[in-house]
Amino acid sequence: MIKSKTAKLGDWVVVFLCVLLILICLLPLLNIVARSLSTATALVRNEVLLWPVGWNLDAYQTVLKDARYVWSLEWTAILTVICTIWSMFMTILCAYPLTYDHLKGRRFFNTLIILTMYFSAGLIPNYLLLKDLSLLNNPLVLIIPNCLSVFNMIIMRSFFYGIPESLRESAELDGAGPVRVLVSIYLPLSTSVLATLALFYAVGRWNGFSDALMFLNRREYYPIQRLLYDILHSSNSFEVSTQEGFTTPGLAETLRMATVAFATVPVLLIYPWLQKYFITGVTIGAEKG
């Protein structure tokens, strides 16, 4: 392509706008980090913008001494691992049989599943069902009722569709059953989509809040977002936390910011590595969904 001088100027305008975008995305996080690393007095005097004033790690040390907070982080990590494994298992179980063109009743199963995307009973009927199943206030309520996402299932199914059928047919001629074909052919060829969906499920659980708010009233099972909500939104946080530091004006700020940082970092460390995969995943989902 031949580039004229005006086109080059245009390029720099585009670059400028993109830099602006990057700043808008990153500055709020920088502000949080700066606040969490600053002294309480500097915060009270409004001196902290994007760079910490009076570097110290006290806030992080204090937060890590808070047993409730640390347990909530650990519990959420455990929960996220269990949920991700269980959800992936269910998604594969659901998507794989539906890729068999000659499966009898395939249309019926497809319709049964897709319909739930467009019509849902609503919060209250779901709540009453969970109550009748005695799942309320049971930690399983964070795992079971939302373990299978139709959207993710469709992504998985479309990806399976892309695997040449000849591979399956030749394996079947060798006497391999459907499960054998799934484990030895389909799954090894699907690592990219498996990684994508695992990321979606894991982020969903790590960031999940409303189910813990509505269905779970036992503090020992509060996932991190639920605890974080209490820490951030109560003006009087000492009923939330065992640490007395949360009640001192400036110190409370740095502590809150440190709690936010801990809850944010795990996700931010993982997602950039999976970028290539989740882009394909979202694209497949959009085309088929």
Place this chain on the structure above:
Amino acid sequence: MDITPARAPRARARETITYWKRYWTLYALLALPVAFFVIFRYIPMAYIQIAFKKNNIVMNIWQVPWANNHGFENFIKAFSNRDFRFALRNTIGLNLLDLLIGFPAPILLALLLNELPFRRFKRFTQTIAYMPHFLSWIIISGLALQLFAPTSGLVNILIRRMGGTAVPFLDDPGHWVWTYILLGVWQSVGWNTIIYLAALTNISPELYEAASVDGAGRVRKIWHITLPGLRPTIVTLLIMSLGRILGSEFDRPYAMANKLVTSVSNVLSIFVYNNGIKSSQFSLTAAVGLFQSAVCVMFLLAANSLAKKFGERGIW
């Protein structure tokens, strides 16, 4: 599978037996997911009947007597409830603003990224732009509380240093709405470009080359090649958003709300949570939920058939 009538019934029976012998495992695999959908997605639909029944929190739902006014008492009660009408107004208002501002934003950003000449920088920009999507609304509300705090917030410190007066971003209903909408854009704009960027790769580069030869500039190429290439994607996503016009997220308004702005932040999902789960008015709130779901389906169907009328592909 077509079975010709000429074939003997015995052969057909044999075929059925080999089919089941071979593929029963597929049904075994499907059993668990289908059970999941039946239990957690279809059985709740049977509970919808409480929307037409008297409120009763102890009795079995099948034994509760029907509500007055041919069962529609709860719907009538909802519509004469002031809080419900506010919640309905807020839901529609916030969703319309989201549609007006949040819908075109990723299209513009995708166009911008598409014009970016440096590949590595483009990838870096994308990575950063996807980041807010991975933050929960609780965390974003925490960021917002800090950034927009009246005295200690970064934004207001900067405004004051430049000689302005502090803006009550989160404490005044009018300002809160715009903060809410713009934070929504901030959170989702990068992520939503993925679909558009994927659609852009399907546009043939020859079209751009031909246009350059004809002397078309950047803007003309965007207008005549890129945007028409994105049209099917835009229409599909627009149908989906129209279908959600009465749907309401929970985490976002719940996390961002505070006591000063409930007049604009109370949306239907919060109304249902407050009056249903917290105050046990199950019949009233189930009626609200049913109304919401029904309107969503109607909007989706209407938007879809409208799109088809205008010669677009629709979503099914």
